[in-house]
Amino acid sequence: MKGRVFSGIRAVLFDLDGTLIDSAPDLGAAADLMRTGRGLHALPLERYRPLAGSGARGMLQVAFDMSPEHLDYEAHKEEFFVHYEACLMQRTRAFPEVSEMLDALMQRGLTWGVVTNKSQRFTTPLTRAMPLFDTAKTIISGDTTPHAKPHPAPLLEAARRLSRPSAMCLYVGDDERDIAAGRAAGMQTVAARYGYLGLGADVSRWNADAEVTSPMGLLKLLELP
Known part of the structure; x- marks a missing residue:
């Protein structure tokens, strides 16, 4: 755990893949089958x-060294x-x-919810299949709003649905885009160091308000309401 202790937080929002769930085995298996x-x-x-x-961008990069600029990227x-x-x-x-x-x-x-860049095509069946998400008060997918993270729009929509000001929300994620989106939305941010992070990521440069090395470490950052 690293960083400040937060006060006045009434809702905690989480990234999905790499923060709440470990989906890498299925994502990797899909790419490897190709x-x-x-x-x-x-x-x-x-x-x-x-x-x-x-997601697909990362998996295709690993599997085929293919970037979105490749002529066959959309088909792949x-x-x-x-x-x-x-x-x-x-x-x-x-x-x-x-x-x-x-x-x-x-x-x-506290209430909690999810803000992910994963498209609704996958977010909805996945979260409906896992009892873990039965208590989530909102789930925002990558195509719920016109913009995906690092744009703040998905996080602002989540706060609106929770009827909470952004300043009373905390956002937890394992990617630099998560921290950038949270800061742009006026939320406090926590970097999940136990997640995927990305190749060669320097988490200390993300400017998150705090960092945790395990999910339970988050509780130590929150003052009791």
């Missing part, structure tokens, strides 16, 4: 994990989506301590 289907050798999960938070992306849709919940699990941490937040009278 590799093996083309006669390429399989890659270990450890290659995919750091970029799992970037849709193929990846089809494979991922087929294995969406085969290996995905909540990170250890997440369920206990969310229970503790609610016991303190």
